[in-house]
Amino acid sequence: MRYNIIHRTTYKYESPVTVGHYMARLEPRTLPFQECPWHELTIFPSPIERAERSDYFGNTNVYFEIEGSHQKLEVIARSLVEVIRAQPFDPASTPPWETIRDSCRSDVYNPATPAGELTFASTLIPVGVPYADYARPSFLPGRPILQGVCDLNRRIHRDFVFDPKATDAATPVEKVLKQRRGVCQDFAQVMIACLRSLGLPARYVSGYLETVPPPGVVKLVGADASHAWVSVYCGEVCGWMDADPTNDVLPSERHITVAWGRDFADVSPLRGVTTGAGEQRLKVAVDVLPDKD
Known part of the structure; x- marks a missing residue:
């Protein structure tokens, strides 16, 4: 496209x-x-x-x-x-999430080592027990990592309300988790906090999403906006996989990537x-x- x-x-x-x-x-x-x-x-x-x-x-x-x-x-x-997005991986074929976590923590250099730096807290995204507790139902023992990511993606989409008036660029992730309201930036940073709190590497992605108006409605000039989503390291074979908790999708050809980093401050x-x-x-x-x- x-x-x-x-x-x-x-x-x-x-x-x-x-x-x-x-x-x-x-x-x-x-x-x-x-x-x-x-x-x-x-x-x-x-x-x-x-x-x-x-x-x-x-x-x-x-x-x-x-x-x-x-x-x-x-x-x-x-x-x-x-x-041009490649065909998505079967989530069930990805490694158990604990394998990725342990590889990132290993003292011996391996393919997951570079991703390990994105398991830590950053300027805008903390790690801690509340985020791990929210994430844990999605990451049962032995569950393939992309299955867990898809489940967490779906739960945030279900549990959080899109509300542009609820937050601004300076709203802490802790407040977003408590009030369950915000925008794409907030949902992405909550999801990253959850993943990192389990020891999984995740990065913040900024870009664009093509919007499609309802049938019969003309698309307004300037009506699109910047968008944010998450990328998670899922192992040597499939590498980094994107997830969009705002829309509960794995990004495809309608998502355009501009930049990525630890959190919004980097991009x-x-x-x-x-x-x-x-x-x-x-x-x-x-x-x-x-x-x-």
Whole structure:
């Protein structure tokens, strides 16, 4: 499936900004199941300095600096992406979850060792007994790991209510677990906390999800949004497998991967530091459009 993606971010500042330093992570990754043959990042006002690098996780980071009085910043990312998902693994064919846990903890280097760093708490995602207790019914002794992941994915989808007013970007995972309400970022981080609390490696994935309006309803321009889900290491044969607790699915060709890391702090699409600004208003509009050509 080929997509044209437009991600437009606009900041309007209460008072003039004299200097702004920003970091953008908006270029979709190139992966075995995904290619991004074309990407363009347009910035207004024009930066005086701009540099691109890959971060620790292989995400493309673009740093830019803007000088000169301005009260509006607009960042437009345009991408052409092709997604071809392989046939999913049979969950029952994956190793027992304890095998993955023990391999990550082993003192002897093995294929699971690099994934082991993603079993620990991170800046935004704690580990602890409450998360392990919630996860444990999905991970009975000897259960294949992907079966457990699918069951946990389904339970979060069933037990938690999608409510954009219940949380914001700073809401702790502990509060989300207690109130059982939030958005995709919250559900992904709760699921990761649960998996890591059992000793399983899990990472936070940011990207896009093509939305399909009901029959007879025209898709609105800018109505799509960034999305978040989870990736879990399931062994040497199948590697990292994605799961989307917001929608209770294993992502397919409708999910477009942009970046991954320990939590949202590693993959935020745009962040920065400014001199001036005062109050600021943020508007984000995303279009994920199937390519007709």
